[in-house]
Amino acid sequence: MLRDVTIGQYFPGNSIIHRLDPRFKIVITLIYILMLFTGSNVVCLAVGAVYTLIAVFLSRIPLKMFWKSVKPLLPFLLITAVLNVLLVDSGDVYFKWKFLKVTEGGINISVFMIIRIVLLIMGSSLLTYTTSPITLTDAIERLLSPLKLLKFPVHELAMMMSIALRFVPTLIEETDKIMSAQKARGAEIDTGSFLTRAKNMISILVPLFISSFRRADELATAMECRCYNGGEGRTRLRQLKASARDVIALVITLMFYAAAIAVSIIFKHLMK
């Protein structure tokens, strides 16, 4: 069902990861992504994997949830892995058939790529799983605020993002309801031929559009009633405050990054 979509979902909690300052969390995630893409050998990724598992453990979010976010991408991962295995040509040859070769290099690259992307998805899911969308956009607004000097509409962008994020679940629920209502009238939505399904999409899209416009209208009125007139001079209910904990988390991440680089240099020397 639609409501089982997990991408971008937030899991309320009170773990140490949940309580980190969202600005730091975004920066840490960026460093984490850099870390995954700097190293070019398996040992370096192992450091990244250890880091990810520790963070996942600390967040107290069941591993199953991460599996759910990786699962949809699995077919793509497997296809690219198979292509890599068959087409990359370097190192010892294990098996050969016409132009297809299975080589040591090919296997290494495909295993490496799968691990890297799985870690990448897990890390970024951890960010959205542990940070509510509203705090996330707050943090983005703060992180981007230097761009205001260049007349970049940072506040408006953040407001648009938070409104959009706020309405994703609402619209999913709405779609679910309209789909059920039309199904109750015998519309074939997940069964039937492609043509009938496409035709029946109209019966969902029209009401969905109408209700989105209605909601937009209502929201605009509600905002105006509360004297909203842009970001100028606006203060916040929840001030973001960095604490020692956040700095420590950042330092730990940087140390892991350094360790990953160091390990990969040492590893390279050993291989020689």
Added chain:
Amino acid sequence: MAILETRQLTYTYSIGSPFEKTAVDHVDLKIEEGEMVGVMGHTGSGKSTLIQHFNGLLRPTSGQVLLDGQDIWADKKKIRDVRFQVGLVFQYPEYQIFEETVFKDIAFGPRNMGLDDKEIKRRVLETAHDIGLREELLKRSPFDLSGGQKRRVAIAGVMAMEPKVLILDEPTAGLDPAGRDKILSHIKRYHERRKNTILIVSHSMEDIAGFADKILVMNKAKLFCYDDTEKVFGRAEEISEIGLDVPQITKVFMELKKQGLDFGKEVYTVPYARDLLLKHLHGKAGDGQC
């Protein structure tokens, strides 16, 4: 034989996530043909989830739903036929309207059933009449109508499928008293004419007390009680305890009972209360004279 029956029906949302919740918990019930049933329960009591099982929109996590004694999930491909036999009108059904004209929107269900144009026309005209929509409205765009009219168009859209069982989820929510009375009286007339089974979900006891044969009360995912209207109101105090409103007039009579005036009967409609009181007063006056 019961037209609708559930056996140990259980439904759990989002299994395996932190939001896991059992919305319907081992519910057993039998609804006989031709009955008018009121379904009551608090927000989140599981009544909406329960009714979505009756036409196969939700598949039970465990347990069975039987229509005419047949498990509706016995053949997955036939589930669409179940939806034509058990018509479900959702809450705020006017938001599902999408066609250019009222006629076309009411015809959407019958058309999906694969009926021919003549039959579709007959059904649309008949249901429009049943629900009190004038014929000239049929050519108009449904989006030009008033809220109450839109609601009736949406209800007609389900009625036109001529289901054996018609389920309405809060058909009067958000309407003014005049719109509410109109819809309820039309539903009542429709029931009297077609003699089919009707389930009406409502928060308001006042709405359904007057004409439901039986009342089904859900509380915290469980079936609290399912019995004749009179017997359910006999438990008015328990019903108040689980946070549901009993009709004003029932409250008045509960209070009278506490103060020593016991009629020994359950009172839940105003006309009945009037007759009872008049008879009582009359009797007293008679006593005095003798």
